[in-house]
């Protein structure tokens with residue numbers, strides 16, 4: 470068999486009765502490695518017994534010839550089998566090449582999509598004096614929560630990739646409000662809260678599942694479990710799960726990182742704040758999951774520090 474694998478045989482002609490292994494036994498062994506298209510087998514048999522011939526064909530041989538052999542008949546049968554096998558091999562080579570090209574294109578498209586999402590996410594945050602690391606951390610925290618509540622891996626992936634776009638709507642907020650030192654007036658606060666609507670409009674009505682997920686997160690990441698959030702005032706489980714997840718991820722990062730106007734909160738205070746907000750701001754089940762996975766959150770914080 471190693472000999473067969475090492476050399477390029479196009480076809481095997483075997484005698485039904487051979488010393489050591491019979492033609493049928495060799496056929497059985499060959500068929501474990503090579504299909505009848507890859508390596509056709511013709512068995513030469515002296516037996517006129519129909520049962521023997523059927524055994525040969527059902528055992529994996531492509532064809533048989535009777536002894537005494539007619540050289541012309543053998544040559545014709547060999548030629549037929551070789552041409553079938555050749556076209557099969559050609560087709561397979563074409564398929565392999567096509568698959569490879571499709572895989573390369575898909576990988577390229579995925580890289581492109583990911584880069585574009587990352588850069589677009591940063592566009593919103595850079596206007597808000599955030600670093601690029603903030604959006605990555607939010608994506609990673611969101612992944613931890615999505616994974617730990619047992620969402621399917623496809624959804625986990627989508628949430629991780631699109632949670633970073635939560636504040637993309639800040640592109641539409643005037644500098645005078647976005648960069649205002651000190652407290653916002655009630656009117657300014659209203660305008661600021663509009664970043665959820667801008668984000669949702671910017672990403673709206675797209676057939677791409679990823680963009681739809683991004684839109685849902687942009688619209689719902691400031692909703693609160695008790696219904697006191699914005700932009701729709703949704704409550705409980707009517708807030709999309711991706712929005713509930715991103716809310717915790719975003720607030721945890723905002724609390725624990727330094728911003729131009731504030732020092733980072735001590736970790737215990739941040740954890741306590743999120744725990745206290747279970748059932749008011751945040752989904753209590755998610756807060757529980759958050760508390761059980763603080764170590765995973767800390768690993769993300771460590772890995773993507775500013």
Ligand SMILES: [Fe+2]
Nearest residue numbers: 635636690691
């Ligand atoms: Fe936001």
Ligand SMILES: [Fe+2]
Nearest residue numbers: 607635636719
């Ligand atoms: Fe944010």
